[in-house]
Amino acid sequence: MATGGAPFDALSSLDPETFTGESRAVISFLADYYRDVETYPVQPQALPGRLRALLPDAPPENGEPMEVILEEVRTHIVPALTHWQGPRFFAYFPMNASTAGFAGEMLSTGLNIVPFMRAASPAATELECAVVDWMGKLAGLTDRLLFSGGGGGVLHGSTCEAVVCTLAAARDRALSRLGDEGILRLVVYASDQSHCTFQKGARIVGIPRSNFRVIPTTAASGYGLTADSVRDAVEADVASGLVPLYLCATVGTTGLGAVDPVRDLGELARNHGMWLHVDAAYAGSALICPEFQHHIDGVELAESVSMNPHKWFLTNMDCCCLWVASPAALTSALSTNPEYLTNVTEESAAGAGVVDYKDWQIALSRPFRAMKLWVVLRRYGGAGMRAYVRRHVEMARWFEQALEADGRFEVVAPTRFSLVTFRLRPRHEGDDDAVDGLNRRLLVAVNGSGRAFMTHFVVDGKFVIRMAVGGAMIQMRHVQDTWELVCEKAEEVGAVLK
Amino acid sequence: MATGGAPFDALSSLDPETFTGESRAVISFLADYYRDVETYPVQPQALPGRLRALLPDAPPENGEPMEVILEEVRTHIVPALTHWQGPRFFAYFPMNASTAGFAGEMLSTGLNIVPFMRAASPAATELECAVVDWMGKLAGLTDRLLFSGGGGGVLHGSTCEAVVCTLAAARDRALSRLGDEGILRLVVYASDQSHCTFQKGARIVGIPRSNFRVIPTTAASGYGLTADSVRDAVEADVASGLVPLYLCATVGTTGLGAVDPVRDLGELARNHGMWLHVDAAYAGSALICPEFQHHIDGVELAESVSMNPHKWFLTNMDCCCLWVASPAALTSALSTNPEYLTNVTEESAAGAGVVDYKDWQIALSRPFRAMKLWVVLRRYGGAGMRAYVRRHVEMARWFEQALEADGRFEVVAPTRFSLVTFRLRPRHEGDDDAVDGLNRRLLVAVNGSGRAFMTHFVVDGKFVIRMAVGGAMIQMRHVQDTWELVCEKAEEVGAVLK
Structure with missing residues (x-):
């Protein structure tokens, strides 16, 4: 009925051969993403409106090849993403991807x-x-x-x-x-x-x-x-x-x-x-x-x-x-x-x-x-899923113990699952406001490094840092690196032992 | 940390190689599905509880290979699906899939x-x-x-x-x-x-x-x-x-x-x-x-x-x-x-x-x-999408004209887009109840053939058959075949010219 590239594509949009080819290109794209995501800053340095400014005001009149679209995802979109699947994402709560879920x-x-x-x-x-x-x-x-x-x-x-x-x-x-x-x-x-x-x-x-x-x-x-x-x-x-x-x-x-x-x-x-x-x-x-x-x-x-x-x-x-x-x-x-x-x-x-x-x-x-x-x-079975959950609980406890062994920090609520809540302690009575400022600067420094992303909470008027373990790619070395990062940034913002 | 197949799988669930292999298997599965879907009865002959009875009462303790799972989708699940993407699905409203949407x-x-x-x-x-x-x-x-x-x-x-x-x-x-x-x-x-x-x-x-x-x-x-x-x-x-x-x-x-x-x-x-x-x-x-x-x-x-x-x-x-x-x-x-x-x-x-x-x-x-x-x-652009929509509108109008040219049927509401609403006409005043029964039997016969799936509506007390054109795979031949099917079944249920 129609000739020419674009309209023809829309008119045969489930052609098995096109479907296979273009879907495989997306699979390769995602496999590369999973391989490389660890190297990206977890939170992007994306100024508001930056991506918006790169996008035209209207959709194209004629369709474009999938390669062109994927290339634009790579160059324009991925750099402005927060990488929820990266192994250094500890913000909010985890949102797991997996091969079976996918x-x-x-x-x-x-x-x-x-x-x-x-x-x-x-x-x-x-x-x-x-x-x-x-x-x-x-x-x-x-x-x-x-x-x-x-x-x-x-x-x-x-x-x-x-x-x-x-x-x-x-x-x-x-x-x-x-x-x-x-x-x-x-x-x-x-x-x-x-x-x-x-x-x-x-x-x-x-x-x-x-x-x-x-x-x-x-x-x-x-x-x-x-x-x-x-x-x-x-x-x-x-x-x-x-x-x-x-x-x-x-x-x-x-x-x-x-x-x-x-x-x-x-x-x-x-x-x-x-x-x-x-x-x-x-x-x-x-x-x-x-x-x-x-x-x-x-x-x-x-x-x-x-x-x-x-x-x-x-x-x-x-x-x-x-x-x-x-x-x-x-x-x-x-x-x-x-x-x-x-x-x-x-x-x-x-x-x-x-x-x-x-x-x-x-x-x-x-x-x-x-x-x-x-x-x-x-795909994973009950045993697989239990092993998965327990690994994260173990990692969170390791992080909690590292905090407890270090006089500068305190754990705010006991780690019951895989969420660790902590902050730098006040050095003496009455400097709660100062220590809140310090913790806030610590979180900004950790996140600003691009090497981890955590979020915060406030309880009893205290600023608390949340480290939520649970991403599909997290291994113990990421948790250990993050502990080192937290120590390094704590020193930078001026935390000292009581 | 863990050895053995299943737990290990859950612990490396985004490994790029596993991800690529298993995702490609799913792509092949779906490409086969799109190739074959036309040959399946649009609505399954699935007795209530039949699939449920095939499934165990609890999930497996150990994970299973993706091939086994896909094979079970093929043998247990697909035969009990209504095939919304098949080219003979005219029920409800279309729900389009496409390579780009996917x-x-x-x-x-x-x-x-x-x-x-x-x-x-x-x-x-x-x-x-x-x-x-x-x-x-x-x-x-x-x-x-x-x-x-x-x-x-x-x-x-x-x-x-x-x-x-x-x-x-x-x-x-x-x-x-x-x-x-x-x-x-x-x-x-x-x-x-x-x-x-x-x-x-x-x-x-x-x-x-x-x-x-x-x-x-x-x-x-x-x-x-x-x-x-x-x-x-x-x-x-x-x-x-x-x-x-x-x-x-x-x-x-x-x-x-x-x-x-x-x-x-x-x-x-x-x-x-x-x-x-x-x-x-x-x-x-x-x-x-x-x-x-x-x-x-x-x-x-x-x-x-x-x-x-x-x-x-x-x-x-x-x-x-x-x-x-x-x-x-x-x-x-x-x-x-x-x-x-x-x-x-x-x-x-x-x-x-x-x-x-x-x-x-x-x-x-x-x-x-x-x-x-x-x-x-x-991927499809404005022009591609307009061509796509217009093709369905054209098909719906063809079907509407076929109905209008046949004295047995009446079009109930004008076809403004791609939804055709029709019924067998009453043969004489006062046989509304009889003609409703006839239309109901016509719809059951059409759907029971497995060669099309339509739904119905009731307006002003009249039973109306809805044919919603708009699936991604529909071609004019499917609409023409469906017209023949409707005529054939109309004859079977005893519709005659006024």
Whole structure:
């Protein structure tokens, strides 16, 4: 129909030969990237607007060859990337890539099916049901949260989505009792260490801003919530006519890796008819090792649990497991049944007990994420994944011990998983402000070297440096080098022994 | 640290050699799939639970080779897939894969960065800002919705996410005036043809169920909304003390491809202080052709517009463009600034006018979708994409003409883009129920043949068959074969000329 390079390309965009050739070029590009990424500064020296200025104001009229595009990725884009997969990335939390995660994503992207309901692709729904049960069993969850025990799971893109969906489910369950006006009385509880997604999620689902409680934590409880402090807040709210709705317990907080006591909070939640959500976004991966499973003791009291395989489980972005004890609570808040999605050949889904995942999440369209997690679990197995997690825990402990053996530093919160939180100590009483400035300069110096990238947190008014171990490429030598780098920069910014 | 196959694999999961070998195996697998997909039944004959029964109850303890896993995809999973990329898939709406979309997704997945804010990877934010402006210009949007004109865009995963975010923005803008209790008085308007995501989105953000208005449409307006009918509803609500909040206009509805009059609705929305959202999820791709741009005449009156490149723009799942006239409305509803995300080396983002995309969406973590859309636009160019869209429009018109030339069928709504809606006609007055049964049997027969997959809709009580042209592999011969199939099955179910 059309002649000439570009239009012809778009008209035969899945020609197997072109597909193979161009895809292989991308594979080579990425293999080179993985080989070289260690040599790049982890954070780019990219002035705002620099890449933007290199890009034309409009797309090309005619298509261009893949080589030209890849060359531009190499020259324009890669130098302005923060290298999350580099072995010296210790910022935020890790976001693991792996060959298996990549292969799974390629299969999902290549098949490009949209399994919003079983009828739209039966294999995808059944694989997802199987794989969330697999993952839940590995992580030591109670059967009550698995399909095999009457609960069930779904793969979302992010914890935020899981939080919005569970908040909407809890809200609608409460409003069916209280009526619409009840929304003004619902209260959500989290700690000052909980992820900001809970506050954002509560706002998204319409909980008044003034009904979000941030319960303070202290060093005494390792920055975990105490049931007493939550109970006080809940009782005060009940006394003023409010309705406790939802309580968030975190296993492995973002700032410090703290752990809330799931059993205590679960019992409190039961007593007050609250929905308990356990957020194990990061540390959920560690739960596959029996030595960490005590952190979710009491999980049978939770209404929902979430964790992100895309953080520390070798599963490329994005993938978040959400398990719920009552799928019906979720689907009654989120289900839609327009005519264009009814199935002309099968019995109605609800009636037949079929899982239609569109009713377990925000979006209708959804990628085939189960393929990715399934390939990871098959390729590496339970033993492989445990070895992977334990290696990082070991590295983090080595770094923590190095800090403890050096009089200049202090570890701020105990390293429970693979996140180390530390700072230069004050030299004498009362120089807290000065030492904060010193720590801030230390972090800027470490990051400015391009040889590592860490982020920070503030707790009890103290500036804290976070070193999150967990990247797929990290080896012990990178952690050792980073320790040397921290010592070198500490000297540069003027840290001295007390 | 560990020896033996499986654990070792997980510990060196980005080894460039393993990565190259296993990724190439997946590429070959997919190239074979694209070569053969035409020969598979479009919808599988998969009994519920069949795949699930083939899968063990727990993941393997030891990792397995990639060949074994791919072989299992071939034997267990592919036979239970619905083949969305096959050239005989005409159901729902198309979800295009392409070599460029796949390459872009591979780059994004392989680099695996998480650009939730500029500092987390500057290139990703700047590329996204550039590419949404590119896309907006191609689609003929007003400058007011682009960064270049003071608005701006973001890449979400789905229209549903765009709807939830714009509803939350509109709601919070209203509540800042009305106070929290105002939420009980806010009203959202859509047509009986609007996508179910609007009703779901309104529920998610806490709008009372009774405050969602479904305005009826009729054949007389081609199933588009009329400003008069919306005005009547709005005025009735205002008279009873309610507050009109949000109006949805659709360009290319899901059921019939109908178009709402954007200018009329925009003026009405302005007059009543409502947020107008234009949903062009599917037909937005056609807007890149000047001959279709009259459908968004008046778009300068919209507060937001969305379209899905993952539907009909050769961009593999998932990718939804959302443009807003007022980024501040979006970010004041969705922003969070926890300490662990503040940037120790740069000025605060808000102050410096930097775009931090975490505040433009639900989730914090987000994939690097801009890379995918950028590769598609570069690889195929504006001319290539217009040729692509026009080819499908031509095919759909051919099918429509074939229907019109055959006395047994009627076209239900005019084919404005590439969606054809048709049914067998009643033979005489009053046999509507009988003809519905006939059409239902026709659809079951067509789909049961495995040689095509279409879905249905119901309008004015009539059962309608939807044939959505737009898959990447479709050629005219597939459309012609499908016409023959429809004729053959019509005969089988007993359709006769009037």
